[in-house]
Amino acid sequence: MSRIVMKFGGTSVADLACIRNVATRVKREVEAGNEVAVVVSAMAGTTNQLVGWCQDLSPLHDAREYDTVVATGEQVTTGLLAISLQEIGVEARSWQGWQIPIRTDNDHGKARIAGIEGAELIRRMQTGQVAVVSGFQGIGTDNRVTTLGRGGSDTSAVALAAALHADRCDIYTDVDGVYTTDPRIVPQAKKLARISYEEMLELASVGAKVLQVRSVELGMVHNVRIFVRSSFDKPEDIDPFANHPPGTLICDESEIMEQQVVTGIAFSKDEAQISIRHVPDKPGVAAAIFGPLAEANVNVDMIVQNVSADGSTTDLTFTVPSSDYERANVVLKKSKDAIGYSYLDGSTDVAKVSVIGIGMRSHAGVAAQAFKALAEQQINIRAITTSEIKFSLLIDAARTDAAVRTLHSLYGLDK
């Protein structure tokens, strides 16, 4: 017997037929003797409609009222799923954020969870009642409904799993797990049976859009096993702890026996590079550059600054999302005197490729292999950054697919 949190997104509860399917899946877990809580999103399309209404009435609408409107989407799903479960003989009860309560701060529209009181839910789950919980929402100290921001249902589910001391949190999504890289680029990409929180964070933050980053962070902090699986896979209750489970288990690295050196290759084509030439090499210059960019809401990613040869000036390169490229240039030109550089250059025709693996920590020369392999393919590396379990390379956008395939093969992920 396990205690499980199951999370279903909007496409999994898009209509009444989908909701009935979810009820059948939940029933199977209950019949296997598990205690179950279910976290649901709004029916697909609902949230967009509600958000659209708010924006139509007032582009600068009050976030508290926005939350009041938008949170109804999940409430409807909880009630409908509870009814569906009862209809097939499973005891169930719906719960909104204010009823449990799921306490958050008062940052309406993008609130953060402060705490969840799980005792009453645990008591009921122990009697066999399924708790059907609205994702994406909570209640602020102002006694008003808060929402966690788009995609917040993953975070709700993991936070609830932590509060309920659940054995795992099953996230049902459109994909059937986490892959070594994008199968559309590399057909040999393999689904990972397990991946550590740290690796998943690096994969997610560089473009593998399976899970909200916040939910993985939360899982890591509270050591909640997150099992990513498809809403459309066969519903047989296959062991998520097996060698070949139906999805991917995101867990502590200590639970991963045969750790590969490299776990996955991520990439992002939506990058632009900006280089600032002949920046004075003195204290405060980085602040003079990145302060104004942050104020302008430009999201800076890779930053590369080399040690200057002569101790007087240096070049500084960083990347931004392509959509921020023009804005970043405008901001930097305004700051030209304050920074004191000589000129800017850059390109929107670049891509970032990242190699991720916890095993890198104990294996030397992992990056060096990449440099050699890419050179053999005549792929030029514009910039390099490294962290403990990841290194990222900035290359010409046109060579992205070739680079990803080369690296995927190089690190034995094709097998």
Place this chain on the structure above:
Amino acid sequence: MSRIVMKFGGTSVADLACIRNVATRVKREVEAGNEVAVVVSAMAGTTNQLVGWCQDLSPLHDAREYDTVVATGEQVTTGLLAISLQEIGVEARSWQGWQIPIRTDNDHGKARIAGIEGAELIRRMQTGQVAVVSGFQGIGTDNRVTTLGRGGSDTSAVALAAALHADRCDIYTDVDGVYTTDPRIVPQAKKLARISYEEMLELASVGAKVLQVRSVELGMVHNVRIFVRSSFDKPEDIDPFANHPPGTLICDESEIMEQQVVTGIAFSKDEAQISIRHVPDKPGVAAAIFGPLAEANVNVDMIVQNVSADGSTTDLTFTVPSSDYERANVVLKKSKDAIGYSYLDGSTDVAKVSVIGIGMRSHAGVAAQAFKALAEQQINIRAITTSEIKFSLLIDAARTDAAVRTLHSLYGLDK
């Protein structure tokens, strides 16, 4: 300066344009120096969709989950109206039943209001903030959302007006007030400037579908002035206490100066008559008849039993809605031996016409005038019941319009 509760039904908030119109009306009351709370229904069509989903998933769905689903309709409207008000410079805040709270019993799907804590709302209204309140719902002692049943928003509004010690409760509807009778039958029908609670209750319960009966009862008990007006009339703030206000004020009879003897004529064509012949005239026989009918959910209306001539048997006549006619006959035939009657007869081709007026209490002969006038029109009266401020006549359905016109003219309502 007055404290006002304004209530808008589903057709008044059917889409964003309608909600903006409502906001403009509310703003006008605020600018006139009034403290305002607004009670809203779900956008037209929403509740039916939500109810339909619950029924689709389970015909015998859990009323608690039904309430969770259906109550979202009003929640959406409150948030959208608050946003609309803020957009035009009116401070506003939405309130759900559980936030105020509006306490109810736990009779989910048709709960009754137990109490409303108005202090915080009054405090905010006194600072100029408009309270936008979800109609039709509250919170049970089980900490779950309850709904008051269809049409419950009128009741919410009047209950809120009582809790807030409001000077009046403005109910905006599809019609522009309460008429002496149905203008589709009698073109000379007049809109009433004022009507007493008691008369309104009699009018409403016999088919004038302007307000929920419960809301009028509540208004009478707490002496809340209810002002029925059209959502579509000119929005100028015309005095509801004037001789010719834009709508109808439902108030205590002491506020009505020139009381007419007869206030209005109501009628219902959806009636069926059942007569039970040769019923033993002894104690317990009425219970033997109406007990089984109540158990079968047959809604019995007029009951006429005459004093028996010989002290042994009597005839007993009553009316039911046409849709219950067959069921009532089945029930009565099963009870034939228990009741001991000789035979049943009846008709679905009957109508009930009611004459209502508080003035009847002090004027003799009001009903007698009706009998004479109808006789002159060759309209046969099948049965008669009377109460203090109303008498009802059962006639052939085909003569309904003629009877209503005759009575409307007879009592001077055409002028």
